[in-house]
Amino acid sequence: MNSSRVVDPAGAVFGLLLPVIAALSGVILTKVWEPRLPAQIATHWTTTSPDGFSTPMSSAWTFALVTVLFGGGCSAIAALAQAMLMMRRTMLVVGLSVVGLILTVQVLLLYVQLDVTDPADTELPLWSLGLGVVIGAVVGLIGAALLRDYRPRVAATGTPDPRLPRADDPATVADTVGFGTVGSLVLLLLLGVAPALAVCLLVDGWWPLAVFVPVGLLIVSLLRFRVIVDRTGIRVVNMGMTALQYGIEEIEGARVDVIAPFDDFGGWGLKVKGRRNYGVVTRTGPAVIVTTACGDRLTVTSARAEEMAGALNAFADRRLRRP
Structure with missing residues (x-):
């Protein structure tokens, strides 16, 4: 059956609407929490302490812009009904992983500075990086499963x-075809687990596993x-x-x-x-x-x-x- 559909409804919801909602959620949350935040909040950390500061709302709009441009820019392809289904699914997972990462980091960045007098004394929970990627990837996979192929038949x-x-x-x-089971496991070990363990030792935390392993799984899946x-x-x-x-x-x-x-x-x-x-x-x-x-x-x-x-x-x- 032929289809002249231009927009995939599921792709529009997950690829266009969700990134915008995530971006606006960060702005709204910042506005709600603004009375409890310092006039200048920490927005960037070195390995030991904050080295970048900004007003809360300025930071919120920057996060929103980055979310829409990078996360939404990738995932928006999922809405194109006539584009290759696999490409749309892959870009949706990648884009929403970025959206999840940014929004999670933003929320925890604000949370650790609530009712704080000196933001220079705060620490960003690095595990938020891993948590954000995992949340975004899971939502992306759910959306990917709902996408449909509307090519002409x-x-x-x-x-x-x-x-x-x-x-x-x-x-x-x-x-x-492509990598077999053994080859896939070896590739995942080389691209995901090994680098993650190395970074885990350097930062003395588990969060790199939640970043590198999903990325490794995505790469391996594209080769099998x-x-x-x-x-x-x-x-x-x-x-x-x-x-x-x-x-x-x-x-x-x-x-x-x-x-x-x-x-x-x-x-x-x-x-x-x-x-x-x-x-x-x-x-x-x-x-x-x-x-x-x-x-x-x-x-x-x-x-x-x-x-x-x-x-x-x-x-x-x-x-x-x-x-």
């Missing part, structure tokens, strides 16, 4: 080319995909959610070719080369290349590319010939 008018491969008895074909071919079509699953999906009624045909990620797509992972040409390219070797009636093309490198192409063409024959 066009039904194919014929069966795949008879020269394309066919499976005699088509069945579900599934493959995990589950590709499933069955009688309904082909779908690519990432972060436990469907990132790309084409119904069997849309598929014009599937062929196999040899693909080199950097030569053919300029990189590794989920890539876009030109208009409507998508690739899940994680290795040099065979790939199933699926063309659709709407003009999209999806390339997936997999050791089971021949099986995938044969199953898709066979399922398309059955679906399209059905009266």
Whole structure:
């Protein structure tokens, strides 16, 4: 079914409205607490003491501006209904992690200075950095799960080319592409856990784990995909959610070719080369290349590319010939 929707409602709420609400909440809270705050509050700390000061409301509007520009600037992409679903989800998680970090730090920054005579004697709880990232990431994941793919869907008018491969008895074909379980754990250890533990030792606190580990998990998730071919079509699953999906009624045909990620797509992972040409390219070797009636093309490198192409063409024959 075609869709001319421009804005994803869930994306608008989580990607546009929430950052603005977070920004205004910081301003309102500051206004409410202003009578209990010093005339000049600490807004920046070195490792030992504050070294930057500002009036409460000036600080509040600065926080609001940064929240909207950086957090909202990233997450706003989630509202674009026609943009790639996986990109929208990723940017929403990143953007709301930033929003959560900024708002949490702002609230605790104000809280530790309530009824304080000399703000130079205050200390910013560094654990607020980790707490903010975790809260923002969780809200971002909830919003990401609610996003929908509103791309145009066009039904194919014929069966795949008879020269394309066919499976005699088509069945579900599934493959995990990109980093495997062991590789993902090693990468998470190198990108998330190890740096976090090193910083934990330096600052004598646990909060770096809450910052580095979610970032590491996000990076690892972008390098690991589950590709499933069955009688309904082909779908690519990432972060436990469907990132790309084409119904069997849309598929014009599937062929196999040899693909080199950097030569053919300029990189590794989920890539876009030109208009409507998508690739899940994680290795040099065979790939199933699926063309659709709407003009999209999806390339997936997999050791089971021949099986995938044969199953898709066979399922398309059955679906399209059905009266």
